Amino acid sequence: MSEDSTVFLAIYIITFLIGFPNAVLAFCSCIRKIHRKPIPIDIFMLNLTVSDLVFLTFLPVKMKEAADNMIWNMPYILCHINMFMFFLPFYSSGLFLTAISAERYVCIAFPVKYKSPKRIIYTTFICVIIWVLVGVTSIFPYKAAYLDSNDADNTTNKRHLVEEPQRCYSNFTAKQLRELLPARLSIVVVFFLLPLLICCFCYISLICILMKCPLFKRQRKLRVVGLIVGTLLVFAISFAPYNASHIVVGFIKKENPYWRIKTLMLSTLNACFDPIIFFSYHNKEYHRNTRECTESSS
Structure with missing residues (x-):
């Protein structure tokens, strides 16, 4: 086994052993909180946790x-399923983290509107839209990678991704890359840059609002700011x-960089980071600080 494969295997095992039990614990906590008193942020947290659980469930593959x-x-056939189930939570996690950031901002900046009972309905609708959007979008790079355009007769022929040596979602022809790279670029814009x-x-x-809040001391402000900065990082x-x-190598140089797969190690570790965000948000001090600042804003 090569050095890269060994590192990947170690990262996958560590992520699964740390991420899965924490994700299950976060899932149970979300269900309990929503059952007791549903609020929009908990619904987003629940969907983020579900996204991580889907990812971790297929990580043994x-x-x-x-x-x-x-x-x-x-x-x-498992290569097809693995591709879809790997990238589905990959992109949905980013959108749910974005939704959580927007929800935190609305909670502090517009406390009166935040208390509207219809926000639960809006939040649920947003979650459904995110899942549908990610599910539909995940199909496009999959289709682009499996299509091989034939310029001679202007038809499109299927070409298996898994060839000798058999690799899943790795070996692409120049024609496939012409279809795949623009699809990847659009996904980067929609699911990362925006x-x-x-x-x-x-x-x-949110940091600007919290720093101006007069109801708690500088040390408490810095703790909340640290949580916010940590989430963004x-x-x-x-x-x-x-x-x-x-962007840099794929679309500009028109190639599939060999080191692209190595960047997935950091993305894989995100399943370990998300439960930390969940439990950090649900600590009592964070809630006390934001509640005090919300009361002063209203």
């Missing part, structure tokens, strides 16, 4: 692939390298 030195020795801008706006605005560190491979 990636472990098997890494243990086989990144050679696909499993049924071919969410990143929204997160930055919401969290920077998790988003950037988890998703920036992978998406950069699509």
Whole structure:
């Protein structure tokens, strides 16, 4: 087994052992809180946790692939399923983190509107839209990668991704890349750049509001700011390298960079970071600080 495969296997195992029990615990906590008193932020947290659980449930398939030195020795149909179930939570996590940032901002900046009972309905609708959007979008790079345009007769022929040596979602022809790279670029814009801008706006605005809040001391402000900055860093560190491979090398140089798969290690670790965000948000001090600031704003 190569060094890269060993590192991947270690990352997958660590992520699964740490992320899965914490995700289950976060899921149970969300269900309990929503059953007791549903609020929009908990609904977003629940969907984020479900996204992580989907990812972690299929992570053993990636472990098997890494243990086989990144050679696909499993049924071919499982490659299709693995691709879809890997990228579905990958992109949905980013959108739910963005929704959480927007919800936190609205909670502080517009406390009166935040208390509207219709927000639960709106939040549920937004979650459904996110799942549908991610599910539909995940199909496009999948289709682009499996299509091989024939310029001679202007038809489109299917070409198997898994070839000798068998690899899943790795070997692409030049024609496939012409279809795949623009699809990846559009996904980067919709699922990374725009969410990143929204997160930055919401969290920077939230920090400004909290720093002006006169009801609690500087040390307490810094703790909340630290949580906000940490959440933003998790988003950037988890998703920036992978998406950069699509922009800098993928679309500009028109190639599938060999180091692209290595950036997935940071994205995989996101499943460990999300439960930390969940439990950090649900600590009593954060709620007390935001409640006091909300009361002063209203």
